[in-house]
Amino acid sequence: KVRFKQVNQDKVPDLSSDAIIRDPGKCVLCGDCVRVCDEIQSVGVLDFADRGADARVVACFDKGLGEVECVNCGQCVKVCPVGALIPKHQIDQVWDALHDEEKYVVVQIAPAVRVALGEYFGYKPGTTTTGQIVTALRLMGFDQVFDTAFAADLTVIEEGNEFLERVEKGENLPQFTSCCPAWVKFAEQYYPDMLPNLSSCRSPQQMFGSVIKDYLTKELNIPREKLVVVSIMPCTAKKFEANRPEFSVEGNKDVDYVLTTQELSLMIRERGLTFSQLEPGSFDMPYGFKTGAGVIFGSSGGVSEAVLRYAAEKLSKGKGIQTGFVEISSGGVKTLNIRFGDKDLRLAVVSGLGSARKLIDKIRKGEEHYDLIEVMACCGGCVNGGGQPITEEKMAVESRARELFDNDKMLQFHSAHENPYVRELYDDGLTREKAHELLHTEYNNRKRIHAEEVALTEVGGDKSLKLNICFGTSCFLRGAQELYTRLMEYVREKGLEEGTEVTASFCTERCKKGPVLRVNGKTIEHCTYEQAIEEIQKAIH
Known part of the structure; x- marks a missing residue:
């Protein structure tokens, strides 16, 4: 007999x-992903499990990354030395779309990509290769090549107007930026009470997708399904963002595919192009025109800077504007005090979700006050995104950011409202109502399971009395079970079964105020049996 040692089964990719x-x-098992997720991003979805030869890195309860609180920032990808964590590629789907003669394929390029892609082809970090990228994309077969910075100009105007309106009314301040999808998911998970403070503006990627699929389909006279929108982004979280259900119309996504900078470099090589020898090309108009305000979106502080320029024009006609944020000791946070007319405003710029968590906790405690807060999940902003080149160059991120601001200086226009094609878009029918439909969105509380309810009686039909009892842990310990039992006895005694619908929910976010009962939509906190009966009698009479 030939004896073989027992071997472990192949580990299945997540x-x-x-x-x-x-x-x-x-x-x-180097643990770099565990540390960056916990210590830098304060999310902590990965950790070590088991011991000895069985040791492994897993997500909570051994679930997949898509089933836990991962915000998709991709910083784990950047620190993994062996490729155990990589961006989820959509290269094959994009090639299929390009080879489909029935499809009209357009592409948008984010600002941070143009100052990083060259590193894959021997250029120094921070070298702008916009022209070569445009030419490469045309040679691949894209029908039109556009600039995401055009949509960033749109974002500045919408977010700037929203900010000025909030300052005027004194409502929902501080206003948080909403361009970073990893930050948005982080807020939905950990700070759902702060969601009204997030700007309702979509990110530039999603604004571009919705505008293009609305306007270009009419211009080309083709159905929405025939137009394929591809994004080239520095960010892995943009892939998650493009799949959010609110960013689709009847199942057709505003942005069909998202490629990272890494994926674009692979496609250029697959196409057999010598990148350094490509003749520079220019973006297609009008969605390829941008101002410097849109370009600097790719760096931490760029969004706030762009909004400030727009606000300065609105409030003080551009006079006396100060620029330059001041680093403060908390780390990862920069602040600026600025005066517009008779208003003193305080702004903050945060990069890294761990720093964002610390700042928000201080705001909640009343230790800090701000009017506008820009949050980027990746330290340094999009130039350091999870889909960017991985380099040992210490100053690579700083070089990329500096190059974006240098690009801004070389452009003719530096404020979003100066973009003539954006103005033309508003003049040609982008009304307030249309802008709200195409350029704004809503957010979801992901802290608890809200969509799920358990039916405790027969539901449906014409029920005049609807009772919902919270059976979350805190409410359960405060007597939810006893309250439910007594209420069901009351319903049976009074012969109300046919007209009553009783459901149980997991959590109502009122953990210190249980038990919590809803009677026909009205919420009763610290609910006693007597209060419940009184409210039920009001509802049925």
Whole structure:
């Protein structure tokens, strides 16, 4: 007999996330992903499990990344030394679309991509290669090549107007920026009470997708399904964002595919192009025109700077504007005090979700006050996104950011409202109502399971009395079970079964005020049996 040692089974890659693939078979247990997720981003979805030869890195309860609180920022991808964590590629889907003669394929390029892609082809970090990128994309077969910075100009105007309106009314301040999808998901998970403070503006990627699919389809006279929009982004979280259900119309997504800078470099090589020898090309108009305000979106502080320029024009006609944020000791946070007319405004710029968490906690305690807060999940902003080149160059991120601001200086216009094609868009029918439909969105509380309710009686039909009892842990310990039992006895005694619908929910976010009962939509906190009966009698009479 030939004896063989027992071997472990192959570890199956985790494909559950829209943004990141995790292959445990390649993992060497260095722990870098665990540390960056916990110590830098304060999310902590990865950790070590088991001991000795069985040790492994897993997500909570051994679930997939798509099933836990991962915000898709991709910083784990940047620190993984062996490729056990990589962006989830959509290269094959994009090639298929390009080879489909029935499809009209357009592409948008984010500002941070143009100052980083060259690193894959021997250029120094921070070298602008916009022209070569445009030419490469045309040679690949894209029908039109546009600039995401055009949509960033749109974002500045919409977000600037929203900010000025909030300042005037004194409502929902501070206003948080909403361009970073990893930050948005972080807020939905950990700070749902702050969601009204987030700007309702979509990110530039999603604004571009919705505008293009509305306007270009009419211009080309083709159905929405025939137009394919591809984004080239520095960010893995943009893949998750493009798949959010609110960014689609009847199942057709505003942005069909998202490629990272890494994926674009692979496609250029697959196409057999010598990148350094390509003749520079220019963007297609009108969606390829931008101002410097749109370009600097790719760096931490760029969004706030762009909004400030717009606000300065609105409030003080551009006179006396100060620029330059001041680093403060909390780390990862920069602040600026500025006066517009008779208003003193305080702004903050945060990069890194761990720093954002610390700042928000201080705001909640009343230790800090701001009017506008820009949050980027990646330290340094989009130039350091999870889909960017991984380099050992210490100053690479700073070089990329500096190059974006240098590009801003070289452009003719530096404020979003100066973009003539954006103005033309508003003049040609982008009304307030249309802008709200195409350029704004809403957010979801992801802290608890809200969509799920358990039916405790027969539901449906014409029910005049609807009772909902919270059975979350806190409410359960405060007597929810006893309240439910007594109420069901009351319903049976009074012969109300046929007209009553009783459901149980997991959590109503009132954990210190249980038990919580809803009677026909009215919420009763610290609910006693007597209060419940009184409210039920009001509802049925």
